[in-house]
Amino acid sequence: MLHFVVRRVLWAIPVLVVVSFISFVIIQLPPGDYVTAMVAEMRNNGEFVTAVQEEEIRTALGLNDPLLVQYVRWISAILLHGDFGQSFHWNAPVADLIWGRLGITLILSTLSLVFTWLIAIPVGVYSAQRQYSFLDYLFTVFGFLGKGIPDFLLALVLMWVGFAWLNMDVGGLMSPQYEGQPLSVAKALNVLGHIWIPVVVLATGGAAGLIRVMRANMLDELGKPYVETAYAQGLSERQVVWGYPVRVALNPFISTVGWALPALFSGDVITAVVLNLPTTGPLLLQSLKMQDMYLAGGFILILSVFTVIGTLLSDILLAWSDPRIRYA
Amino acid sequence: MTDFADSPETDGAELYRASARQLIWWRFRKHRLAVVSLVFLVFAYLVAIFAEFIAPYQPGSIEKLQTFVQPQVVRVWHDGGFHAPFVYELKRTRDPETARVRYVEDREKPLPVRFFVRGERYEFWGLWESDLHLFGIEHRKQKLNLLGTDSLGRDLFSRLVYGARVTLSAGLVGVIFAFVLGLFFGSISGYYGGWLDASIQRLMEFIRSIPTIPLWMGLAAALPIEWDPLFVYVLITLILALIGWTHLARVVRGRFLSLREEDYVMAARLAGASEYRIVTKHMLPAMTSYIIAAMTLAVPEMILGETALSFLGLGLRPPVVSWGVLLQDAQNLRSISLAPWLLTPGVAVVCVVLAFNFLGDGLRDAADPYGQ
Numbered sequence: 001m002l003h004f005v006v007r008r009v010l011w012a013i014p015v016l017v018v019v020s021f022i023s024f025v026i027i028q029l030p031p032g033d034y035v036t037a038m039v040a041e042m043r044n045n046g047e048f049v050t051a052v053q054e055e056e057i058r059t060a061l062g063l064n065d066p067l068l069v070q071y072v073r074w075i076s077a078i079l080l081h082g083d084f085g086q087s088f089h090w091n092a093p094v095a096d097l098i099w100g101r102l103g104i105t106l107i108l109s110t111l112s113l114v115f116t117w118l119i120a121i122p123v124g125v126y127s128a129q130r131q132y133s134f135l136d137y138l139f140t141v142f143g144f145l146g147k148g149i150p151d152f153l154l155a156l157v158l159m160w161v162g163f164a165w166l167n168m169d170v171g172g173l174m175s176p177q178y179e180g181q182p183l184s185v186a187k188a189l190n191v192l193g194h195i196w197i198p199v200v201v202l203a204t205g206g207a208a209g210l211i212r213v214m215r216a217n218m219l220d221e222l223g224k225p226y227v228e229t230a231y232a233q234g235l236s237e238r239q240v241v242w243g244y245p246v247r248v249a250l251n252p253f254i255s256t257v258g259w260a261l262p263a264l265f266s267g268d269v270i271t272a273v274v275l276n277l278p279t280t281g282p283l284l285l286q287s288l289k290m291q292d293m294y295l296a297g298g299f300i301l302i303l304s305v306f307t308v309i310g311t312l313l314s315d316i317l318l319a320w321s322d323p324r325i326r327y328a
Numbered sequence: 329m330t331d332f333a334d335s336p337e338t339d340g341a342e343l344y345r346a347s348a349r350q351l352i353w354w355r356f357r358k359h360r361l362a363v364v365s366l367v368f369l370v371f372a373y374l375v376a377i378f379a380e381f382i383a384p385y386q387p388g389s390i391e392k393l394q395t396f397v398q399p400q401v402v403r404v405w406h407d408g409g410f411h412a413p414f415v416y417e418l419k420r421t422r423d424p425e426t427a428r429v430r431y432v433e434d435r436e437k438p439l440p441v442r443f444f445v446r447g448e449r450y451e452f453w454g455l456w457e458s459d460l461h462l463f464g465i466e467h468r469k470q471k472l473n474l475l476g477t478d479s480l481g482r483d484l485f486s487r488l489v490y491g492a493r494v495t496l497s498a499g500l501v502g503v504i505f506a507f508v509l510g511l512f513f514g515s516i517s518g519y520y521g522g523w524l525d526a527s528i529q530r531l532m533e534f535i536r537s538i539p540t541i542p543l544w545m546g547l548a549a550a551l552p553i554e555w556d557p558l559f560v561y562v563l564i565t566l567i568l569a570l571i572g573w574t575h576l577a578r579v580v581r582g583r584f585l586s587l588r589e590e591d592y593v594m595a596a597r598l599a600g601a602s603e604y605r606i607v608t609k610h611m612l613p614a615m616t617s618y619i620i621a622a623m624t625l626a627v628p629e630m631i632l633g634e635t636a637l638s639f640l641g642l643g644l645r646p647p648v649v650s651w652g653v654l655l656q657d658a659q660n661l662r663s664i665s666l667a668p669w670l671l672t673p674g675v676a677v678v679c680v681v682l683a684f685n686f687l688g689d690g691l692r693d694a695a696d697p698y699g700q
Contacts, residue, residue: 015534026543029550148682150632152639153655153674160664160671269541270636274659284542285640288549296549300542311536 004319012312016305023300024071028293035063037291038088074297085294089287094298098280105279108195112202117253119207124214125246128222129237139211146208152270155201159275162197201271214249221245254317352617355694362690365683372680376492380450383486384464384472387649389448391471391481393420396667397431399476406438414438417470439465441472476669478657487649488673494650495631496680498565502630503623505569510576511619515607517577518584525581532574543571544633548642557648564643568633572626579622583615617695625688628681635677651677 035058039049058064062073077083084094127136174190221227222245230240272281280299287295346354357363375382400415416433423430445464451457465472475484517528547567551560587593588611596610637643638652639659646653654673658664664671 011530018534023546026546026550029547144682144685145678147685148628148678150635150674150677152636153671153678156658156664156671156674159661160668163661164665269545270640273640285545285642288545288642291549296546300546303542 001319005316008312008315012308015308019304019308020075020301021071023297023304024074025067026297026300028067028070035061074294078298078301084298087287087292087295089290089292089295094295097283097295098298098302101278101280101283104277105281108198108277108279109202111195112199112206115199115203116206116210119203120210120214121246121250121253123207124211124249125218125241127211127215128218129241131219139215143208143211146204147212150270151201151205152274154204155197155271155274158197158201198271198275198277201275210253214253217249217251218245221248251318251321254314254321352694356690359690359693361686362694365686365690368683369680369687372492372683373496375489376496379489379493380452381458381460382462383483383489384447384461385483385486386448386450387482387487387490388647389482391477393469394471394473394477394481395479396429397473397477397481398667399669400473402441402474403438411438411440413441415441415465415472417467439467439470439472441465475672476667478667478670479663484654484669484672487654488651488676491649491651491654491673492676494561494644494648495634495652495677498561498568498634498650499627499631499684501562502565502568502572502634503626505566506573506576506626506630507619507623509569509573511580513573514577514580515584515612518581519588519603519607519611521585521588528577532577535571535574541636544568544637545640545642548637557644561644561648564634564637565630568630572629576619576622576626579618580615583618584611587611587614617691621688621692621695624684624691627688628684631677631681631684 035054039054039057042049055064062070065073074085077085082095084098086092087094087097090097123139127139130136174187174194222241224245227240227245230244231237235243269281269284271277272279273285276282284296284299286292287299397418400418402413402415404411404413406414415438416435417437417439418431419434421430421432422428441463442465443463445461445466446459447461447464449457449459463472471477471483473483473485475488477483478487513528513532517525544567547570548564551563593606593610596606601610634643634650635652635655638645638650639655641656644650644653651673654670655677658670658674
């Protein structure tokens with residue numbers, strides 16, 4: 001076990017290095033940079049900027065150095081001082097911007113993850129136990145629909161339904177009048193009225209896929225001799241099902257729990273954009289569109305690091321729960 | 329084998345004489361949903377191929393006085409009797425309270441829907457010019473808007489049909505790119521094994537460890553706006569494929585690993601066949617069905633990816649028409665509550681994605697010789 005963990009951890013290090021480099025390169029890819037955009041905007045406002053002045057701004061910001069130099073400067077600042085650089089557009093430290101929006105993102109994603117599992121596990125088990133029953137078909141249809149409907153479309157439709165028929169104000173995380181107000185009961189209730197749409201949207205997307213996986217795994221397990229043995233021992237159905245095959249069938253949940261970590265961080269970018277949530281996703285989209293390179297790079301880097309760590313955690317968890325993987 | 333008892337072809341010896349392809353087809357045919365999906369997809373792709381002919385109008389033709397027209401209903405009952413298919417003429421008025429533009433049907437003036445009418449000129453695939461459309465109405469001012477119009481008065485049905493060409497082909501082209509990459513790396517990895525396998529495995533692990541959406545967004549945002557739309561389209565499909573190929577490669581590798589140990593491969597090797605011949609003539613045919621099923625299941629991923637990117641404004645951009653681009657119009661609550669029909673491209677996406685999923689499932693089950 002220790003050998004496995006050490007090997008996995010060592011392997012993660014080069015991946016992290018390459019991931020950080022790639023996220024920096026992606027940000028450098030677009031022709032033109034932030035200065036081009038800034039100067040264009042200044043010229044639009046009627047200011048006069050010469051090409052020489054443009055170059056000077058660029059040199060001052062260190063944008064003319066070779067790629068590798070810029071990369072080393074960027075990554076060492078992050079590693080040594082936790083300094084992700086300055087967002088040009090917001091004129092604020094990137095770290096503040098990201099961490100500032102992280103709290104709400106984490107709450108939202110944790111809620112939706114819990115909901116996903118609360119839906120997926122019992123429904124998957126039930127579908128397998130009562131295969132080809134009416135409810136099984138119903139859940140199957142639901143699962144396929146959830147897989148086929150893009151998250152953002154579901155968000156749009158739910159928003160529309162809430163607005164047009166239920167007469168609610170939707171979008172955002174709270175009504176405008178509560179914005180910036182101190183915490184109160186009314187505000188909390190208002191947030192609860194808003195938060196269900198993103199939670200439902202995120203949970204449906206995830207649950208649909210997991211129900212299928214859970215059902216398929218359970219069907220595989222239910223036919224095995226050990227289940228029959230358990231029944232023969234006189235255990236009740238509930239004891240048999242939840243005590244043995246469910247534990248084996250949960251493997252895919254363990255292998256995806258690591259993925260939940262980056263998902264927790266990114267929320268769902270597209271859903272968040274549609275619903276106008278104050279999470280990290282819309283900020284990432286905006287920074288990419290503005291070519292605000294330090295902000296976007298910081299985002300992609302953090303997301304990638306979380307993904308790598310998440311995969312590492314799931315691998316270790318899987319190896320811990322299933323000896324077959326450990327000795328493969 | 330009781331499975332085939334009810335098919336007429338399978339009386340007695342037929343079953344034992346059937347080729348592998350025939351067996352797959354028989355098994356596939358039993359999967360109702362997959363067959364329906366196949367028919368639907370063939371229909372969708374035919375519409376996409378003949379978009380210019382089927383769409384009554386050009387995707388970009390603007391009609392200033394026909395903005396936000398609601399979908400028109402084609403009727404067959406007029407004035408107490410059956411009638412050839414027709415729509416009523418629309419009159420543009422304003423709501424006296426909200427001053428919003430409304431379109432009211434004029435029940436006195438039916439406009440017959442005609443087939444094979446002459447309408448706007450177009451170039452079919454840039455090959456020849458024509459003005460023949462499958463259907464339309466002959467009127468100087470009125471237009472036939474089966475799915476309504478958008479904020480510029482462009483016919484949504486025509487745009488949906490033209491968008492199908494871009495979106496549906498983007499999925500296929502993306503899968504083909506992914507397939508070439510996946511097949512190449514997967515077969516090398518599975519056939520040779522050793523350090524080559526290990527390094528390709530590491531590469532795939534690495535690509536999978538990068539979060540998809542941010543990477544897509546990052547790469548797509550890097551494409552300059554002023555580039556030729558067609559070039560951007562190719563690059564977007566490449567970006568989609570760049571991440572999608574690892575899944576196919578894993579499938580191919582797994583099959584190669586198990587096939588490599590088969591006796592008939594050993595026999596071919598002993599008979600002195602070259603490695604190229606063994607791979608292409610003996611091993612690949614044994615897994616074509618798996619590969620086709622895996623590819624079919626990969627198409628919807630690509631379509632969803634393209635739609636999502638274009639929807640965010642990072643993928644294809646107007647004047648290119650794709651379903652994701654069309655959905656950009658339905659991005660905020662105001663336009664959806666004003667014109668819910670702008671969501672129809674989303675319905676189209678869902679239908680196509682579901683059809684591909686069902687078809688892929690059916691193919692996978694049919695291709696599995698040990699299946700039920």
